[in-house]
Every structure is written in C-alpha cells, then in structure tokens.
Amino acid sequence: MKNLKKILVLVLALVMMISVVTACGGDKKAEKETEKATEKETEKATEKETEKATEKETEKATEKETEKATEKETEKATEKETEAAPAGEMTGQINVYTRDAASGTREGFEKVVGFEDQLTDKANEVASNGEMATQVGSDVQGIGYVSLTTDFAANNLHPANYEGVEPSIETVIDGSYLLSRPFCYTTRASGDYESDEKEQLVKAFIAFMTESTEGKEAVLSAGGIVDVDDSTPWEELKADHPIVDQDNSTITIKTGGSTSVEKTLTAALEAFQPLAGNFEKVVEQTGSSDGWKRTLGGDKDGPNRADIGFASRNFKDEEPTEDAISAAKYCDDAIVVVIEKNNPLTNFTQQNLFDIFTGAVTNWEDIAK
Amino acid sequence: MTTEQQNKSKTLIRERSAKRRSLYKSIDRVMQFIFRLCGLIAALMIILIVFFVAARGIQVFLPGYENPVSLGEFLTGMRWRSDQGVYGVLFIVINTIVTAFFAGLIAFPLSVLSALMIVKIAPKRLSNALTTVVELLAAIPSVVYGVFASGAITGIVEKIAGWFNYTTFGGNSMLAVILLLAIMIYPTITSMAVVAIRAVPESHELGSLALGASRTQTNFKVVLSSAKSGIFAGLILGLGRAFGEATAVSMVAGNAFIGPTWNPFDLTRTLTTTMLSGLHETVGVDYDVRFSVGIVLMIIILVSNLAINALRKKMESGD
Numbered sequence: 133m134k135n136l137k138k139i140l141v142l143v144l145a146l147v148m149m150i151s152v153v154t155a156c157g158g159d160k161k162a163e164k165e166t167e168k169a170t171e172k173e174t175e176k177a178t179e180k181e182t183e184k185a186t187e188k189e190t191e192k193a194t195e196k197e198t199e200k201a202t203e204k205e206t207e208k209a210t211e212k213e214t215e216a217a218p219a220g221e222m223t224g225q226i227n228v229y230t231r232d233a234a235s236g237t238r239e240g241f242e243k244v245v246g247f248e249d250q251l252t253d254k255a256n257e258v259a260s261n262g263e264m265a266t267q268v269g270s271d272v273q274g275i276g277y278v279s280l281t282t283d284f285a286a287n288n289l290h291p292a293n294y295e296g297v298e299p300s301i302e303t304v305i306d307g308s309y310l311l312s313r314p315f316c317y318t319t320r321a322s323g324d325y326e327s328d329e330k331e332q333l334v335k336a337f338i339a340f341m342t343e344s345t346e347g348k349e350a351v352l353s354a355g356g357i358v359d360v361d362d363s364t365p366w367e368e369l370k371a372d373h374p375i376v377d378q379d380n381s382t383i384t385i386k387t388g389g390s391t392s393v394e395k396t397l398t399a400a401l402e403a404f405q406p407l408a409g410n411f412e413k414v415v416e417q418t419g420s421s422d423g424w425k426r427t428l429g430g431d432k433d434g435p436n437r438a439d440i441g442f443a444s445r446n447f448k449d450e451e452p453t454e455d456a457i458s459a460a461k462y463c464d465d466a467i468v469v470v471i472e473k474n475n476p477l478t479n480f481t482q483q484n485l486f487d488i489f490t491g492a493v494t495n496w497e498d499i500a501k
Numbered sequence: 502m503t504t505e506q507q508n509k510s511k512t513l514i515r516e517r518s519a520k521r522r523s524l525y526k527s528i529d530r531v532m533q534f535i536f537r538l539c540g541l542i543a544a545l546m547i548i549l550i551v552f553f554v555a556a557r558g559i560q561v562f563l564p565g566y567e568n569p570v571s572l573g574e575f576l577t578g579m580r581w582r583s584d585q586g587v588y589g590v591l592f593i594v595i596n597t598i599v600t601a602f603f604a605g606l607i608a609f610p611l612s613v614l615s616a617l618m619i620v621k622i623a624p625k626r627l628s629n630a631l632t633t634v635v636e637l638l639a640a641i642p643s644v645v646y647g648v649f650a651s652g653a654i655t656g657i658v659e660k661i662a663g664w665f666n667y668t669t670f671g672g673n674s675m676l677a678v679i680l681l682l683a684i685m686i687y688p689t690i691t692s693m694a695v696v697a698i699r700a701v702p703e704s705h706e707l708g709s710l711a712l713g714a715s716r717t718q719t720n721f722k723v724v725l726s727s728a729k730s731g732i733f734a735g736l737i738l739g740l741g742r743a744f745g746e747a748t749a750v751s752m753v754a755g756n757a758f759i760g761p762t763w764n765p766f767d768l769t770r771t772l773t774t775t776m777l778s779g780l781h782e783t784v785g786v787d788y789d790v791r792f793s794v795g796i797v798l799m800i801i802i803l804v805s806n807l808a809i810n811a812l813r814k815k816m817e818s819g820d
Contacts, residue, residue: 137633140630140633140634224668225668227668227670227671229670231779232756232778232779233582233583233584233779233783233787234583234778234779234780234783234787235779242584248584249582249584249585251582251584251758253580253582253757253758253759254757254758254759255758256670256673256755256756256757256768257755257756257757257758257770257778258755258756259751259777259778259779263752266651267651267670267671267673268671270655270671270672271670271671273668273671274670274671419779419783421783
C-alpha cells in the first residue's frame with residue numbers, strides 16, 4: 133500500500149510538472165500570436181487614424197481660421213479628434229463588469245460617471261479588484277474598472293483614457309484626470325485612547341503621513357497619489373511631536389477600515405516605525421464602512437477597536453467625524469477603465485461610459501464616436 | 502494457608518473490588534456529565550446560530566427598522582439591486598435550486614457507480630488507489646476549486662457557448678457553476694456511498710449469487726438497494742455542499758442582477774454568493790438583508806433534506 137501511495141504521489145507530481153511545462157509553452161505561443169496581432173492592428177489603426185485625423189484637421193482648421201480660431205480652440209479640437217479614435221474591428225456584445233455594491237471603487241466610479249443607481253441589469257458582478265482585473269483580462273468583449281495601482285500588463289489589460297486624458301499620477305495630481313477617489317482617515321476622539329502616549333503617537337503619525345516629505349514619498353511609492361513637492365521634511369515637523377524620541381516598542385497602533393488603502397497605509401507605517409521609537413503596528417483592513425465604525429462608531433469599544441480608521445471614499449453624513457482629533461483625505465486613488473488588451477479602443481468619454489454602464493449601448497460598434 | 506487466612510484475603514479482595522466498582526461508577530458519572538455537556542453545547546450552538554441569524558434577518562422586515570424591506574417583495578422579487586434598494590430573492594432561490602439540482606443530477610450517478618466500482622468491482626490495489634483519489638478530491642479547499650473553475654471550466658464553457666453562437670461573460674455562467682458544483686460534490690457523495698456499500702453484509706450478496714443472479718444483477722438489485730439509506734445520506738450531504746458553497750461559486754457565477762436564469766450560458770446568482778459578495782464593505786439594510794437570505798437558505802436546505810428523506814422512505818416501502 134505504501135508503495136502504491138508513493139507511486140500515486142509521483143504520478144501527481146509528474147502531471148503537475150507536465151502541466152507547468154505545457155502552460156509555459158502555451159503562454160509563449162499565445163504571446164507571440166497576440167504580439168503579431170496587436171502589431172498588425174496598431175499599424176492599421178494608426179494608418180486610419182492619421183488619414184481621418186489629417187482630413188478632419190484640414191477641414192476644421194480651414195473653418196476655424198475663418199472664425200479667428202484661438203490657440204486654445206485648436207488644442208481642444210485635436211483633443212476631440214483623439215477621442216474619436218476609430219473603434220477598429222471591435223464588434224459584438226459589450227460585457228459590462230461591475231464591483232459589488234459595497235465597493236468603494238464602484239461608488240467612486242458611479243459618482244464620477246454619474247450613473248448612480250442606474251447600472252444595467254445585464255452586468256457581471258465581481259467581488260474584488262483582483263477578480264475584476266483577471267476576468268476582464270480574459271474577456272475580449274469585457275469592460276470594467278480597477279484602481280490605478282493594478283498591474284495592467286500582467287492581467288492582459290489595456291488602461292483606457294478618460295475624456296482624452298491618460299490615467300497617471302501626474303494627471304491625477306494636476307486635476308486633469310477626473311476618474312479619481314479620495315483615501316480618507318479618521319482618528320478616535322481625543323482622550324479616547326488607552327494612553328496619552330498612544331494619542332501623541334497617533335497624532336505624530338498623522339502629521340508624518342499627511343505633511344512630511346518622507347511620509348508622502350512612502351504613500352506615493354505604494355501607489356497613492358500625493359503631491360510630494362508640497363511637503364515639509366520630517367526633521368522640521370518632528371519638533372512638535374516629542375513622543376517620537378522615546379522608546380515606543382510597547383505601543384501598538386491598530387488600523388481598520390478600507391482594504392483599498394492597505395498598501396499606502398502599510399508603506400507609511402513602515403517608514404514611520406524606525407523614526408518613532410519602533411512602535412508595533414497591526415493593519416487590520418476589512419472595508420470602508422468599518423473605518424468609522426471601529427474608531428468612532430458602534431464597534432469603537434469592541435474587540436475590533438482601531439486607533440485609526442480608513443475609508444476609500446469621503447466619510448458619509450451618517451459617519452460624523454467631528455469628535456475625531458483629525459479626519460481628512462491623505463491621498464487620491466485613480467479609477468481606470470480597463471478593456472482587454474486586444475480591444476482596439478483607447479478612450480472613453482463620460483457619455484460613452486454612461487451609455488455602456490447604464491445599458492443604453494450594448495454593442496461595441498454602437499459606441500458614440 | 503489456613504481457612505481463616507483464606508477468608509481474610511477473600512474479604513480483602515471483595516472490599517477492593519467494591520471500592521473499584523464505586524470508583525468506576527463515579528468515573529462513569531463524570532463521563533456521563535461530560536458527554537451531556539458536549540451534547541448540550543452542540544445543541545446550544547445550533548439554537549444560537551438559528552436564533553442570531555433569524556433575529557438579525559427578520560428585523561429588516563419590521564416596521565421599526567430604518568428603510569424596511571417589504572417581506573412580500575423580498576419573497577417574490579425577481580431583481581436584486583442592492584444599489585437601488587431592491588431586494589428580491591425568489592429568482593435567486595430558483596437559481597440556487599436549479600444549479601444544485603443539475604449538479605446533483607450529474608454527480609449522483611457518477612458517484613454511486615464509482616463507489617460500486619471501488620468496493621465491488623475493482624481489484625484491491627486499484628480500489629485503494631481510487632479511494633485515495635476520492636479522499637484527495639474531498640480534501641481540496643473550495644477556493645482551489647474556484648481558481649480551477651475560473652481558469653479551466655470557464656474556458657471550456659466559452660468554447661461550448663461558441664458552438665451554439667452564444668456570447669458569455671468570459672465563460673462565467675450557470676453551466677460553469679453546475680460543472681464546478683458537480684465536481685465538488687462528487688467526492689462527498691462517493692465517499693459516503695463507499696461506506697454504505699461496504700456495510701452491506703456479504704451474506705446478502707452470497708445469497709443472491711447462490712440463487713443464480715449474475716454479479717451485475719446482485720450489485721444493482723441487492724447491494725445498491727441495501728445501501729440505499731447510506732447513499733441518500735451522501736446525496737443529502739452533497740446537495741448541502743452544493744447549496745452552501747460560496748467562495749468557489751462566486752468566482753464563476755457572475756452574480757446576475759435579474760433572473761431566474763434558464764439559459765445555461767447566462768450569468769447566475771446563488772443565495773451564498775449574494776451573502777458573500779461585498780460583505781465586508783457594507784452597512785445597514787444591505788448588510789442585514791444577508792441574514793434574511795441566510796434564513797431562506799437554511800429553510801431550503803431543510804426542505805430539500807426532508808424531501809430526499811421522504812423520497813427514500815417511499816422507495817423503501819415501494820420495494
């Protein structure tokens with residue numbers, strides 16, 4: 133019997149090996165094929181683009197010259213032309229992907245595009261950002277939205293422009309990319325911490341995360357969007373927070389709330405630990421609604437109590453943060469419309485997205501250009 | 502040894518055994534108490550869970566609740582749009598029953614036949630190997646099944662849909678859920694059926710063979726019908742798993758907003774995926790209504806168990 137089990141395990145291992153080898157080989161082939169395909173497509177697309185663009189440009193240019201066109205107007209015109217990029221050969225049904233109703237990303241997306249409560253009934257609901265990325269990446273008819281920190285290439289995705297603006301850290305900061313949402317924090321009420329030291333330390337951390345160069349750089353490196361140029365070195369801010377000069381290894385700061393903030397938050401905490409007496413950290417993120425609940429709401433004295441709560445949206449009216457020592461936005465996160473890599477579309481306007489996600493447009497060829 | 506000494510030692514032994522007996526009795530009593538406690542805790546857990554879920558789930562229908570949900574609309578609704586505050590559970594119930602039923606339809610005959618194969622037909626070494634395989638299948642965590650389904654099953658479903666000229670959401674569909682569930686409940690039913698078939702006394706079989714029945718006749722008419730009760734217990738467990746599976750199903754179901762789903766290539770939504778989806782990030786009605794869905798799920802599982810039991814009794818009395 134023992135021999136038999138050994139043989140079985142060996143066979144299983146062999147099957148796994150073979151599958152790994154075939155998977156790798158298959159991937160390479162597929163990659164080559166898609167590369168070729170995309171090359172051809174882009175060639176065709178650019179040809180068409182340039183043709184159409186030149187035609188339109190000359191037409192509009194002559195029109196506008198007679199209308200005493202200013203420089204700004206011509207700029208706008210060229211922008212619109214890039215928006216009207218040809219849909220290529222993309223046809224067939226549009227598969228709309230959405231996050232679950234409780235998702236902060238979905239809330240942000242629906243608010244910016246302006247179709248709250250109007251989402252089409254024919255949509256595929258996925259439960260996480262990662263799931264959205266993999267599912268849209270494997271569905272050439274699909275369209276969805278993810279956060280900017282997502283690895284697009286690894287998931288076979290193409291990040292689309294919104295209103296002609298490419299999603300990037302720069303465009304979010306300068307305000308030209310409009311599909312973004314805030315990451316907010318709130319502390320507990322003053323005097324509601326276990327010790328005064330802890331309260332001082334939390335205050336110091338908030339100052340570090342929101343004002344210092346080091347803190348902002350940490351948030352930025354983790355994908356949060358902040359303006360590092362508008363910051364003060366921690367050495368200068370430190371004077372207001374003498375607590376950081378003592379040994380704080382007995383203090384544990386526990387955070388709660390949105391899962392989307394986890395990367396940026398952990399980066400900021402890890403950068404702050406050596407600067408503030410090596411306090412301990414417990415990052416326990418469960419969802420935006422828990423951010424307020426566990427610091428100021430019903431769970432604030434329960435076993436899940438948190439010292440700092442986070443939400444990947446603004447705190448709602450029913451989540452009053454007046455009692456908190458401080459509560460504000462600490463960075464932005466951009467939401468990016470994604471389509472499968474081989475989908476030739478590159479840009480969506482607010483109207484396009486409204487039509488697609490409300491179900492007014494159900495076929496790729498019907499998207500307004 | 503004198504008789505006196507003998508008597509003494511006898512009384513000594515008697516005393517000792519009496520002491521021992523009383524000790525055993527007290528141990529018995531302690532053990533009895535511990536067993537009772539275990540039983541009580543198990544019973545309490547059920548009561549606690551049912552009470553908690555029911556209390557939480559019913560409150561959304563009560564008039565005192567903030568934005569209460571209408572019970573009638575909840576039970577007869579064909580749309581589930583938590584973003585619009587529309588909660589209709591009927592189509593989800595239908596979807597859940599349909600997917601579990603078809604998964605059972607695929608898995609049950611396969612399981613029973615492979616159990617028969619393992620116990621009665623295969624040579625010992627092969628049967629041992631097959632038992633190990635079934636045990637391994639049962640031990641795979643559901644999330645691994647989910648990953649497998651979203652990677653492999655969806656691809657197959659997409660291809661099949663292509664033959665019928667249907668577009669699917671990257672393979673996410675009711676058919677994918679059914680196939681996934683069939684694979685997941687197969688080991689559960691099989692291992693229960695194996696145990697049941699092993700328990701059939703050999704004398705039954707020998708009697709049947711001695712009366713001139715063939716091996717196949719014996720296997721189907723004698724072995725399977727004697728093991729019926731155990732096999733149905735396996736079916737109940739399997740369907741319970743199909744009804745209750747959330748993680749893996751939510752990875753391929755697509756969580757449709759409307760229904761019921763009749764086209765196997767369309768998206769579907771089951772009770773468990775409804776409860777799971779976005780659970781961590783929600784408050785208010787949308788959170789509490791999941792408990793109501795939980796009540797509905799418990800009722801469905803209870804009713805389906807009763808139905809299967811009734812079916813079994815009917816079959817037994819029919820023979």
